[in-house]
Amino acid sequence: MSEEIQNASKIVPRAMISSMLLNGVLGFGMLIAVLFCLGDITAALESPTGYPFMEIFLQATGNSVSGSTVMIAIVTIMGTLSIPGFLATSSRAIWAFSRDRGLPFWQPLSKVHPRTSIPLVSVLTTTTIACLLGLISIGSSTALNDVLSLTINGLYSSYLICCLLLLWRRCTGAIKPPLQSPNTELEINTASTNLTWGPFRLPGALGIVTNSWACVYMIVVLFFSFWPPATPTTAATMNFSVLVTGTVVLFSVIYYWVWARRVYRGPVMEIGLGG
Numbered sequence: 001m002s003e004e005i006q007n008a009s010k011i012v013p014r015a016m017i018s019s020m021l022l023n024g025v026l027g028f029g030m031l032i033a034v035l036f037c038l039g040d041i042t043a044a045l046e047s048p049t050g051y052p053f054m055e056i057f058l059q060a061t062g063n064s065v066s067g068s069t070v071m072i073a074i075v076t077i078m079g080t081l082s083i084p085g086f087l088a089t090s091s092r093a094i095w096a097f098s099r100d101r102g103l104p105f106w107q108p109l110s111k112v113h114p115r116t117s118i119p120l121v122s123v124l125t126t127t128t129i130a131c132l133l134g135l136i137s138i139g140s141s142t143a144l145n146d147v148l149s150l151t152i153n154g155l156y157s158s159y160l161i162c163c164l165l166l167l168w169r170r171c172t173g174a175i176k177p178p179l180q181s182p183n184t185e186l187e188i189n190t191a192s193t194n195l196t197w198g199p200f201r202l203p204g205a206l207g208i209v210t211n212s213w214a215c216v217y218m219i220v221v222l223f224f225s226f227w228p229p230a231t232p233t234t235a236a237t238m239n240f241s242v243l244v245t246g247t248v249v250l251f252s253v254i255y256y257w258v259w260a261r262r263v264y265r266g267p268v269m270e271i272g273l274g275g
Helices: 008-036 041-045 052-060 065-081 083-099 120-139 141-172 182-187 204-224 241-263
Strands: none
Touching: 041 052, 052 065, 065 083, 083 120, 120 141, 141 204, 141 241
8 A cells, every 4th residue: 555655665654653652552541441440350251242341341331231332332333444444455465466476366356447546356355255254253263263363473474574584684784775866766676676775764783673672572472372372272272373374374385386486576666657
């Protein structure tokens, strides 16, 4: 989605940091409020609804069903309104990787509707997959949780790979200083050129320390994300995310060596030519 933003190399990092600061402050305030209104922890954990936050709302409102229902409705509405954002992000990720010829069936997935300028095929594919995943809970909630855990493992694995490669490039000095000439802007960070720093970066030792800490943090999180939530472990409580993640990795490796390496040449840079 950064390609749809003007001056994305500066605007996107600022937006990411601003959103983390804003959401972090608001989230911390909400956490303090919830802890003050927590009440009976055992009752919250053993809530017949299966959602402890509903019991917390009920206790906070003095067992008022109508008041807690309104608070729960607010949370539900907020979660519902966040779905278009997740859908837009996921569909753009599928479209971008398909445009680079990195996914199966990349030809239709990379198409953009000429009238709306929206990757409709990617949007419909993302929506269909999300709906099908929701049907898994009908057969087994354990299977659904294992599939959804791939989100955590996949995200942190992708972050870890990027941070490790960036740390390695930092330590070896393989990233060139930012280019000042506007005529060479199109040569930055394409598949045929060396990496070059953009306008937003942490230079020197501070950047190395930050990357190192990020790698350590993600390794710890990724390691424990494969463990079962409780012991003794049964078939219903077993965390099969390691199996799901391993299957995806194995399929990706096989797909790359059998087919994708013939067509994938790295990120594609689109250039708009003015008339």
